[in-house]
Amino acid sequence: MTRRRWIADQVSGNRAALLGPHADHLIRVLRARLGQEYDIVANAVVRRGQVADIKDGRIEFELGEEVPAEPATVQLTLLLAIFKFDRMEWAIEKCTELGASRIIPLIARRTDSHLAAASAKRAERWRRICLQAAEQSRRANPPEIPDPVKLRDALALPAELKIVLSEVEEQAGLPEIVSPQSVGEVLLAVGPEGGWTEDELQLFAHKGWHSVSLGSTILRAETAAIAATAITISILGR
Secondary structure (H helix, E strand, O other), X not given: OXXXXXXXXXXXXXXXXXXXHHHHHHHHHOOOOOOOEEEEEEOOEEEEEEEEEEEOXXXXXXXXXXXXXXXXXXXXXXXXXXXXXXXXXXXXXXXXXXXXXXXXXXXXXXXXXXXXHHHHHHHHXXXXXXXXXXXXXXXXXXXXXXXXXXXXXXXXXXXXXXEEEOOOOOOEEHHHHOOXXXXXXXXXXXXXXXXXXXXXXXXXXXXXXEEEEOOOOOOOHHHHHHHHHHHHHHHHOO
């Protein structure tokens, strides 16, 4: 039977621990018991862990042998323009499960001003969602989520391949730009509700980004992010 995987909050020698709400979920919801075994990610290494101690807000594991884990073969950074938080959280969760290695929240021209103002305080919640989704999908590490940045600050990020989703007609499709032979990091930018402005698309083009389409239908931002992440990672051979 496949063991559940947990990413340790604290590691010391051959002991690891989950803390706070992270521990309470395993203790109270999943009814952890002494001696139960799980896969524990300790300092980015997956090891077999046995429950050794249970307290309120803390569960400790005795770490055993290393568990072979598949190396990450795709380095996909998703640049996600901020939109309604409930739908954005759903996109973050699903793109984490699909294998995005980094998710950067963007403040774009059409990002709602109230959402932009509240986004910095929301980043920690997004990180918790990534942690939970990474454990659910048995990843060794959750994607990195930095604090939100303005679009201009993100455009110059280095990568082998830079892609922006656009609703402009007659754009190339993702399979025409991404190939199994693509190497290094891939940047994938998804716009806010209402899409990118014309001057933003010109900025992308000026910085060497490839503009692509997901077809003739107009998708919600979260649907576009999930679909584009799934297609890209599938082509790259995760």
